[in-house]
Amino acid sequence: MKLGVFTNVIGNQPLADALKYFKGLGIQMVEIGCGGYPGKDHCDPTVLLNDDAKLQEFKDTIAASGLEISALSCHGNPVHPNKEIAKQFDDDMRDCILMAEKLGIHQINCFSGCPGDSAGSTNPNWVTCSWPPDYLEILEYQWNDVLIPYWKEFVAFAKSHGVTKIALEMHPGFAVYNTSSLLKLREAVGPEIGANFDPSHLIWQGMNPVHVIRTLGDAIFHVHAKDTKLDSMNLPVNGVLDTSSYLDASKRSWVFRSIGYGNDELYWKDIVSALRLIGYDYVMSIEHEDAFMSQNEGLVKACDVLHRSITFEDKMTETRWV
Numbered sequence: 001m002k003l004g005v006f007t008n009v010i011g012n013q014p015l016a017d018a019l020k021y022f023k024g025l026g027i028q029m030v031e032i033g034c035g036g037y038p039g040k041d042h043c044d045p046t047v048l049l050n051d052d053a054k055l056q057e058f059k060d061t062i063a064a065s066g067l068e069i070s071a072l073s074c075h076g077n078p079v080h081p082n083k084e085i086a087k088q089f090d091d092d093m094r095d096c097i098l099m100a101e102k103l104g105i106h107q108i109n110c111f112s113g114c115p116g117d118s119a120g121s122t123n124p125n126w127v128t129c130s131w132p133p134d135y136l137e138i139l140e141y142q143w144n145d146v147l148i149p150y151w152k153e154f155v156a157f158a159k160s161h162g163v164t165k166i167a168l169e170m171h172p173g174f175a176v177y178n179t180s181s182l183l184k185l186r187e188a189v190g191p192e193i194g195a196n197f198d199p200s201h202l203i204w205q206g207m208n209p210v211h212v213i214r215t216l217g218d219a220i221f222h223v224h225a226k227d228t229k230l231d232s233m234n235l236p237v238n239g240v241l242d243t244s245s246y247l248d249a250s251k252r253s254w255v256f257r258s259i260g261y262g263n264d265e266l267y268w269k270d271i272v273s274a275l276r277l278i279g280y281d282y283v284m285s286i287e288h289e290d291a292f293m294s295q296n297e298g299l300v301k302a303c304d305v306l307h308r309s310i311t312f313e314d315k316m317t318e319t320r321w322v
C-alpha cells in the first residue's frame with residue numbers, strides 16, 4: 001500500500017513546488033483535482049487537452065518528482081436539476097476522462113450527484129427518510145429516471161476512453177452516500193462503479209469503516225485518509241444530521257479532523273488491516289480538511305500516523321516456523 005495526498009490542499013502552490021513538498025513528507029502518490037469542486041489548480045484539462053507542449057510539461061513535472069498519480073478527481077453534481085449547473089459538472093467530468101486517457105490512468109474519483117424531486121425541480125433533494133411515502137416516490141424518480149440512465153451512459157463514455165474505474169465518494173447530500181446505495185448503483189450500472197472510500201463521511205453517519213470495507217470488498221477502488229471527531233456534548237443533543245456552519249465547530253455534532261485526531265492510531269491500523277484483508281493494496285490519499293490545524297501541521301501529523309499504520313511492503317509469500 002502507498003501513502004498519498006489530494007494535492008488541492010496547497011492548490012495555490014505551483015505543481016512542481018507542491019510535489020517537492022509532498023515528497024519531503026514521504027508521500028508516494030498524488031491525487032490531482034481537475035474540475036468540479038476540487039478545482040483545476042494543478043491540472044486544467046481545458047489547457048492540457050489543447051496544448052501538447054503544456055501536456056508534456058505536466059507529464060515531465062510528475063515524472064521528475066518521482067511520485068505517481070493515484071487518480072484524477074472531479075467531484076460535482078452532474079445530475080443537478082438545473083441543467084446549466086449539471087452541464088458544467090458533466091463537461092468537467094468528461095474532460096477528466098479525456099485527461100486520464102492522455103495520462104494512461106484508468107480511474108477517476110467523483111460524486112454520484114443528487115437529482116431534484118421531479119423533472120421540474122430547480123434544486124437537489126437529498127432524501128433521508130422513507131416516510132411519509134412521498135419520499136419513496138422521490139427516490140424512485142431519482143434512481144430510475146435520472147441516476148441509473150446517466151451513469152450507464154457516462155460509464156460507456158469512460159470505457160471508450162480506457163477508464164474502467166469510476167470511484168464514487170459516499171457522501172451525504174448525494175444519492176450514493178452509504179454502503180447500500182453504492183452497491184445499488186454498482187449492481188444497476190456495472191463493475192466499473194466502485195468506491196472512493198472515505199471513512200470520515202461514514203464515521204459521522206454512525207457506520208463502522210471496517211464493517212463497510214468487509215462488505216464492499218473489491219468494490220473499493222481508492223481510499224481517502226480523513227478523520228472525523230464526534231462531539232461528545234453536541235451529538236447526544238442534536239444527532240448526526242447537522243446543518244450547523246463548518247465555521248462554528250463549537251455547535252457542531254461532528255467535525256473533520258486530521259488523521260489521529262478523531263480516532264486513535266489503532267483505529268486506523270484496523271482500517272488498514274481490513275483493507276489488506278479484502279485485497280486492497282493501492283493508496284491511502286490524505287484529504288486535509290482540519291479547521292483546527294494549518295495545512296502544513298495537519299499534513300505532517302497525518303503522515304506521521306499513517307507512516308506507522310500503513311502496511312507498505314508486499315505480503316510474505318512464505319511463513320517459516322521455528
